[in-house]
Structure formats: structure tokens, C-alpha cells
Amino acid sequence: MHPRNVFRVPLNFSDLSEAYPALQPYIIQLPSKGPTINFQDIAAQRRLTEALLHKQFKLSVSLPENRLCPPVPNRLNYVLWIEDILAASSFVSEDSRPVRGIDIGTGASAIYPLLGCRTNATWMFVATDIDELSLKYAKMNIENNNLSDRITLVKSDPSGPILPISSKDDIVYDFIMCNPPFYSDREEVLRSAEAKEFEPNAVCTGADVEMITPGGESAFVCRMVNESIEHGVKCRWYTSMLGKMSSLNDVVKALRDKKTRRWAIAWSFTDVHLPDSIARITNPSLQGIMPPRNSLTHACRKVIPPERLRSILWGIIKPIDGVTVNEGSSHRMESESSTSNLVIQATADTWSRAARRKKLISSHPVVPMDVDKVDALAIQLICRVEIPDNPGIHHRGRDESHVVFHWMKGRNRLLFESFASHVGRKIDTAIVAIDEEEPMSIA
Numbered sequence: 001m002h003p004r005n006v007f008r009v010p011l012n013f014s015d016l017s018e019a020y021p022a023l024q025p026y027i028i029q030l031p032s033k034g035p036t037i038n039f040q041d042i043a044a045q046r047r048l049t050e051a052l053l054h055k056q057f058k059l060s061v062s063l064p065e066n067r068l069c070p071p072v073p074n075r076l077n078y079v080l081w082i083e084d085i086l087a088a089s090s091f092v093s094e095d096s097r098p099v100r101g102i103d104i105g106t107g108a109s110a111i112y113p114l115l116g117c118r119t120n121a122t123w124m125f126v127a128t129d130i131d132e133l134s135l136k137y138a139k140m141n142i143e144n145n146n147l148s149d150r151i152t153l154v155k156s157d158p159s160g161p162i163l164p165i166s167s168k169d170d171i172v173y174d175f176i177m178c179n180p181p182f183y184s185d186r187e188e189v190l191r192s193a194e195a196k197e198f199e200p201n202a203v204c205t206g207a208d209v210e211m212i213t214p215g216g217e218s219a220f221v222c223r224m225v226n227e228s229i230e231h232g233v234k235c236r237w238y239t240s241m242l243g244k245m246s247s248l249n250d251v252v253k254a255l256r257d258k259k260t261r262r263w264a265i266a267w268s269f270t271d272v273h274l275p276d277s278i279a280r281i282t283n284p285s286l287q288g289i290m291p292p293r294n295s296l297t298h299a300c301r302k303v304i305p306p307e308r309l310r311s312i313l314w315g316i317i318k319p320i321d322g323v324t325v326n327e328g329s330s331h332r333m334e335s336e337s338s339t340s341n342l343v344i345q346a347t348a349d350t351w352s353r354a355a356r357r358k359k360l361i362s363s364h365p366v367v368p369m370d371v372d373k374v375d376a377l378a379i380q381l382i383c384r385v386e387i388p389d390n391p392g393i394h395h396r397g398r399d400e401s402h403v404v405f406h407w408m409k410g411r412n413r414l415l416f417e418s419f420a421s422h423v424g425r426k427i428d429t430a431i432v433a434i435d436e437e438e439p440m441s442i443a
């Protein structure tokens with residue numbers, strides 16, 4: 001569960017039924033658990049979803065009997081993950097324009113746009129579906145929560161494009177989210193129910209139109225991948241949920257075949273990179289399809305107080321030609337402990353030995369001026385340098401401090417790696433020099 005998910009703690013059914021009395025008749029007492037509901041009872045599940053949306057988000061939602069009942073904690077997780085992705089890449093759009101999202105297959109509840117808008121004041125959505133009944137309820141739910149000016153419903157054609165993006169306008173979307181139909185046919189639904197691969201409510205109450213699509217979720221999301229290639233940077237982040245691990249392999253393969261730069265379940269055609277805490281997961285069976293690391297850790301071989309480390313870093317980075325360094329206001333990831341950040345912008349490699357040699361030669365008066373001067377001024381690298389506030393961790397048999405370099409923007413991975421390794425080497429040299437001057441000063 002996402003660290004910011006309010007449902008990480010066990011639900012208090014007494015409080016919930018008090019806040020939402022329609023839940024009251026479904027409350028049962030279990031000797032081991034106290035008040036709860038019967039999770040196999042579809043009606044009880046519906047009331048629980050309504051109660052959670054009502055109590056936690058002041059959302060009033062009607063759910064038809066013959067459509068999926070979305071579990072709120074799990075849906076909230078996806079919204080929080082999207083927030084993380086946007087926050088981690090927010091340095092490229094820090095203006096106050098609305099954040100534009102698209103929800104593919106919004107369902108009768110329109111749960112993602114409702115949660116997204118309720119928890120983020122600047123978010124707006126285009127929400128699509130192909131199912132008349134779901135669209136009717138979604139419209140009602142959006143209107144009942146006074147969100148019609150922020151959520152636009154679009155009826156999609158099942159045989160037409162999935163992504164409602166037009167090449168004729170200049171609207172850029174920040175993200176696409178999607179909880180696709182999972183299965184390829186009825187038999188797969190039944191097989192999956194037997195294997196209990198999905199939650200019982202997802203299997204029991206969903207209509208075929210919600211759960212079945214030709215080729216299943218993997219074909220659906222691969223269609224999204226193909227369409228996304230047409231649209232490129234018209235959307236910053238394309239994302240989708242996937243229910244089966246095997247689908248993840250199919251989608252990553254489709255992305256790799258198209259030479260997409262980053263992948264997971266979120267993909268992008270921009271030059272923005274996410275920290276490893278979002279972009280990579282530790283599951284051993286998925287390591288073969290993980291994207292390359294965007295976060296590189298430099299171990300300092302000993303403990304250095306964070307403030308001291310910070311001033312060492314300033315001293316190293318500030319004098320580098322063509323590099324600007326600022327206090328980072330940039331997003332700190334949930335997984336990071338308290339940290340401070342420096343945000344580095346570089347127009348070119350000016351630090352490597354080769355670059356310094358080149359500069360020496362080009363400063364000779366007979367060498368003509370750089371004809372690519374304009375390009376040379378463009379930012380080629382943005383890197384966040386994270387200095388954890390904890391003085392050090394025990395690692396490889398000793399206590400040591402760490403600096404983490406996060407690649408945030410740029411097309412040239414080698415430039416990022418060379419910057420991180422240059423600064424890392426300088427840190428080591430600075431520590432040796434300080435040790436020699438004042439051996440007792442760094443403990």
C-alpha cells in the first residue's frame with residue numbers, strides 16, 4: 001500500500017457506519033476482529049465503497065448493481081502513484097496551469113477522476129468509456145459531486161482509438177491512467193475466479209463489457225502503447241494498471257520493440273526521468289525488465305555530518321563551468337528520509353578530462369567560434385543531488401554517509417553518469433584533504 005494511503009490502517013467499521021448509516025445493516029461482529037462486513041456479500045461491499053468515499057473524500061457515489069464495485073484503497077493507491085510521478089517531474093512545469101489527466105475506461109463510478117479531483121485542486125480529467133450504462137452513472141456521479149466543470153465524459157468506440165488525444169489541438173496532457181478490462185473471454189474469467197487471482201468482487205459483479213476485451217488486458221495496453229507512439233509528447237506520462245504479471249512482460253516488450261526510453265507500467269516520450277524509488281521495483285522475477293537506474297549512490301567511506309557534506313558539494317559543483325546549482329525545492333520521495341537537495345543544471349560536459357582538454361584547445365585564438373553556440377546553451381542535464389539528513393548508515397562493516405544522484409532530465413545517460421562519478425571522486429578527494437588538515441574534525 002502507498003505510504004500516503006489513508007487506508008493503510010485497519011478500517012474502523014463503527015466510525016464508518018456512524019458516518020454513513022446505509023452501511024449499518026451490513027455490519028457483523030466477529031469474535032476475533034470486532035465489527036466488520038462480510039466481504040463476500042456484494043451489497044455490503046457496495047455500501048463500504050460508498051461509505052469510504054463519503055467519509056474520507058466527501059464524495060457521494062451511486063453504483064449500479066450489475067457493474068464493478070471499485071475497492072477504494074486500491075484505487076487511491078493509483079492516484080497517489082500518479083501524484084508521485086508528477087511531483088518527481090514537476091520541475092518541467094511549475095506554472096499554475098491545470099493538470100490534465102485522462103482516465104481510460106472510467107466505469108460507472110468514475111472513481112479515478114472523482115478521487116483525483118477531490119484530492120488535487122488543479123486536476124482536470126477527460127474520462128472515457130464504451131459502456132452506455134457506465135457512462136450514465138458516471139455522469140450522475142460527476143454531477144452529484146459538482147465536478148462537471150472539471151471532468152469531461154467521452155464515449156469511445158470499441159473499434160476506434162483508445163486514447164482521446166487529437167493531433168489537431170495543442171492540448172498537452174500530463175498523464176493517462178487506465179484500469180483496463182482484464183480478460184480475453186468468459187473462460188478466462190472463470191479460470192481466474194477458480195484460481196482466485198482477483199478479488200471476488202471484481203469477478204462477481206462486473207459485466208462482460210467491463211472485464212472482457214479481445215486479447216485481454218495485455219492486448220488492450222499494447223494498443224495504448226502503439227497509439228502513444230503516434231501522440232508522443234502530447235502526453236507526459238502514459239500509464240496503466242495491469243492485473244497479471246505476464247501482461248507486464250508483454251507491454252514492456254512492446255515498448256522495447258519501439259525503442260521507448262523508459263518503461264514500467266508508466267512510459268514517456270519526454271526526456272524526464274523518475275527516481276528509482278518510483279521507476280523500479282525490487283521483485284526478483286521482474287529484474288530482467290526493469291529500466292536502467294536513474295539514481296546512483298555514492299558512499300563516502302565515513303560519516304560526515306550532512307551540513308558539512310552539503311558545503312563540500314557546493315564547493316565542488318559551484319566552480320564547474322556551465323553548471324548551475326540551486327537549493328532543491330524539488331519533490332522528496334516517500335521512500336527518502338528527511339533530506340536536503342541540490343538541483344544541478346548543465347549545458348554540456350565541462351568536467352571530464354576530455355572536455356577540459358577540448359576547452360584548452362578551443363580557447364586558443366586561432367580556433368573558430370563554436371557554430372553550435374545556441375544548442376550549446378540548451379540544458380542537457382538536470383540532476384538532483386540528495387543529501388540524507390541522517391548522519392550515516394552502517395554498510396560494508398562500517399558507518400558511512402551517502403550522496404544520491406538522481407537523473408531528472410536529459411537524453412544523454414553518459415552525461416549523467418559522468419557527472420555523478422566526477423562529483424563522487426571530488427568528494428573522496430575533499431574528505432582525504434580535510435582528514436589530513438584536521439584529522440579529528442569529521443567523526
Ligand SMILES: C[S@@+](CC[C@H](N)C(=O)[O-])C[C@H]1O[C@@H](n2cnc3c(N)ncnc32)[C@H](O)[C@@H]1O
Nearest residue numbers: 070105106107129130131156179180181209210
Ligand atoms: C476494469 S473496468 C475499470 C472501471 C473503473 N475505472 C475502475 O477502476 O473501477 C474497465 C472499463 O473499461 C471500459 N472499456 C472497455 N473497453 C474500452 C475502450 N475501448 N475504451 C474505453 N473504455 C473501455 C469498460 O466499459 C469498463 O468500464
